[in-house]
Amino acid sequence: MDALVYGELVAWDPVKKQRAWQVRHDKPSNGGILSTAGDLVFQGTWDGTFAAYDANNGTPLWQYQSDSAILAGPISYELDGEQYIAVAQGSGGTVMLTVGDELKRNKVNQNKLLVFKRGEFNQTRSNALTQTAQDSTLATILALGHKAETNPEIIKKGQTLYGQNCASCHGISAKSNHIIPDLRYMSEQTHIDFSGIVLGGAYAHKGMIGYFETLSLEDSEAIHAFLDDKQQRLPEMLEMSFLQKIEYWFVYWTARLGEKYPDLLNATRDLMM
Ligand code: HEC
Numbered sequence: 001m002d003a004l005v006y007g008e009l010v011a012w013d014p015v016k017k018q019r020a021w022q023v024r025h026d027k028p029s030n031g032g033i034l035s036t037a038g039d040l041v042f043q044g045t046w047d048g049t050f051a052a053y054d055a056n057n058g059t060p061l062w063q064y065q066s067d068s069a070i071l072a073g074p075i076s077y078e079l080d081g082e083q084y085i086a087v088a089q090g091s092g093g094t095v096m097l098t099v100g101d102e103l104k105r106n107k108v109n110q111n112k113l114l115v116f117k118r119g120e121f122n123q124t125r126s127n128a129l130t131q132t133a134q135d136s137t138l139a140t141i142l143a144l145g146h147k148a149e150t151n152p153e154i155i156k157k158g159q160t161l162y163g164q165n166c167a168s169c170h171g172i173s174a175k176s177n178h179i180i181p182d183l184r185y186m187s188e189q190t191h192i193d194f195s196g197i198v199l200g201g202a203y204a205h206k207g208m209i210g211y212f213e214t215l216s217l218e219d220s221e222a223i224h225a226f227l228d229d230k231q232q233r234l235p236e237m238l239e240m241s242f243l244q245k246i247e248y249w250f251v252y253w254t255a256r257l258g259e260k261y262p263d264l265l266n267a268t269r270d271l272m273m
Contacts, residue, residue, distance in 0.1 A: 009033065009043050011058060021058035032073025034085070044070020044087060050114065066114060067234060085116045112188050148232075149225035158226030161219050165211065174230045184230045194224050 007025035012018075023043075031044030039055040050070050051063040066089045074087035090111035149155070162174065169180045176182035186194075196202045198220045201210020211220070258265025 007046070009041070009053070009058070011041070011055070023053060023058050023060070029069070029071065031070045031087070034074040034076060036076050036083075036085075038083075042074045042085060042087070044072070044074070044089070046071075048089070050074075050087060050089075064114070064116070066112070067231065068111070070114075083118050087114050088112070089114055148228045149221065150229075151225070154222050154225045155229050156226075157219075158222035158224065161215070162223050162226050165215065166223065174227055183227045184234050186227065186231065191224075191228070195220050198223065 005028050007028040007030045009023040009025070009030070011020040011022070013020040025045050027046045029046045031050075034042045035055055036042070040061070041053045041055045041058075042050070043053070044050045044066075046069050048066040048068055048070055049063050050066060052061045053059060054061055068089050069091040070087055070089045071092065072088040072090075074085055076083060076085050078084070088111070162170075163172075166183075167173075170176050170183050171180075174182070174184050190197070193202060195217060197208060197210075199210055199212045199215060199217065201208070201212070204210060215223075254268045255265070258268070
């Protein structure tokens with residue numbers, strides 16, 4: 001399927017009755033589109049990028065990498081004279097559900113509302129944000145949310161503390177058996193409540209005691225940084241199994257050959273679908 005099907009963001013010039021520009025995506029099932037008065041076009045994709053393009057020529061200006069597909073249509077709104085862009089993230093949609101190879105491979109499906117604002121603001125997950133345009137006069141667009149620590153020493157400390165205190169229940173390397181929550185899939189709300197749960201014992205009634213007697217706030221924040229880092233790298237960690245790879249490449253090359261030899265494609269159609 002990969003070889004035959006792709007996605008495209010197309011800008012249409014209604015006067016000339018032709019394409020003005022296009023941006024190719026490797027897969028179909030991408031997000032809704034928003035164009036703003038500031039000559040920006042926003043769109044999310046199946047693999048979780050949320051990008052802003054120059055409305056005049058499609059040049060990518062900015063992008064944010066989320067941890068799930070972004071399929072919804074974004075909105076722009078104004079509050080106290082500031083412009084915000086909001087978009088819901090989360091996988092699904094007809095294409096992904098019916099021919100969702102990606103969903104089979106990538107189990108991440110964090111449902112979140114992402115809100116971006118022009119200019120400086122509560123900088124979160126700065127490593128996940130790339131400002132592709134070099135022009136420093138361009139406003140940066142930053143995500144609002146919990147603030148993630150990216151210092152590798154703190155992440156390392158968190159890893160050790162996690163291993164000593166949490167791994168016996170939540171799994172080695174934060175990979176759980178899902179009977180007790182896999183902390184790489186924490187929701188934004190759990191991120192916000194983290195120290196209340198881990199130190200304060202907010203979930204003591206569910207079997208998760210508070211560690212206020214043995215861990216300091218600094219310790220808990222280091223563990224949080226380690227888990228945050230794991231969550232950020234989840235998509236790359238959920239690699240295909242060996243058999244899935246063989247199946248994938250078989251289908252891929254049959255499809256590629258099928259472009260040249262339609263009879264072959266028809267003969268193998270049952271295997272591919
Ligand atoms: C004795 C087993 C055990 C240990 C050890 C343990 N937990 Fe938990 N944890 C639980 C249980 C049980 C839950 C609640 C499950 C539920 O929601 O039903 C939980 C829930 C949580 C949640 C909320 C998850 C969510 O998505 O709602 C966080 C965060 C958490 N634990 C962090 C930690 C951290 C950090 C440590 C180490 C400092 C730790 N836990 C150690 C058993 C444990």
